[in-house]
Amino acid sequence: ETGVTQTPRHLVMGMTNKKSLKCEQHxxxxxxxxxxxxxxxxxxxMFVYSLEERVENNSVPSRFSPECPxxxxxxxHLHTLQPEDSALYLCASSQGxxxxxxxFFGPGTRLTVL
Amino acid sequence: xxxxxxxxxxxxxxxxxxxxxxxxNNIATNDYITWYQQFPSQGPRFIIQGYKTKxxxxxxxxxxxxxxxxxxxxxxxxxLSDTAVYYCLVGEDQTGANxxFFGTGTRLTVIx
Numbered sequence: 001e002t003g004v005t006q007t008p009r010h011l012v013m014g015m016t017n018k019k020s021l022k023c024e025q026h027x028x029x030x031x032x033x034x035x036x037x038x039x040x041x042x043x044x045x046m047f048v049y050s051l052e053e054r055v056e057n058n059s060v061p062s063r064f065s066p067e068c069p070x071x072x073x074x075x076x077h078l079h080t081l082q083p084e085d086s087a088l089y090l091c092a093s094s095q096g097x098x099x100x101x102x103x104f105f106g107p108g109t110r111l112t113v114l
Numbered sequence: 115x116x117x118x119x120x121x122x123x124x125x126x127x128x129x130x131x132x133x134x135x136x137x138x139n140n141i142a143t144n145d146y147i148t149w150y151q152q153f154p155s156q157g158p159r160f161i162i163q164g165y166k167t168k169x170x171x172x173x174x175x176x177x178x179x180x181x182x183x184x185x186x187x188x189x190x191x192x193x194l195s196d197t198a199v200y201y202c203l204v205g206e207d208q209t210g211a212n213x214x215f216f217g218t219g220t221r222l223t224v225i226x
Contacts, residue, residue, distance in 0.1 A: 104160070
């Protein structure tokens with residue numbers, strides 16, 4: 001148990017559906033992240049939030065829309081996804097944004113887009 | 115951005131010491147070196163972090179030479195449960211051009 005929870009753990013959706021992934025951290029951290037991990041590929045950083053402000057958006061398509069209502073919660077809203085978006089979506093948090101700050105990862109949401 | 119290079123895969127027998135080396139030739143003065151472990155269908159887990167020389171914790175040791183252009187993660191007496199992907203990260207700042215880059219990692223397989 002890392003102190004970072006994600007729901008749902010598994011999600012199957014059609015290309016026209018709208019769904020949301022939820023992440024919650026119980027560590028009092030100031031920074032939260034979304035990563036995407038496709039099969040046999042490295043982790044791809046998608047978004048970074050610090051104190052509820054988005055500080056990084058790594059050229060992610062607009063069909064992925066993040067939301068950080070407070071420092072403990074992070075959402076990823078999904079709309080009109082493509083089959084190639086099927087992947088493991090990981091949320092992480094850290095105290096700060098320096099390279100010395102350990103990232104704590106959640107268990108991930110396994111997303112399948114049909 | 116200090117990218118890293120690691121072997122794609124390694125095999126080891128149970129009980130042996132495993133050393134995984136990571137090259138980071140462009141490491142900057144303020145960069146830290148961090149290693150993570152990832153099991154299938156789980157998020158990565160922090161193992162160890164260092165800046166220079168040697169760092170040891172209950173799980174592993176990290177050796178960093180004086181020029182800091184490489185680092186070696188040492189796992190003593192591995193067991194089957196150490197089978198995982200190990201990532202070496204180098205970075206100072208987790209935003210913008212300096213954000214941490216996980217790379218492909220090293221897939222360690224421990225053999226009975």
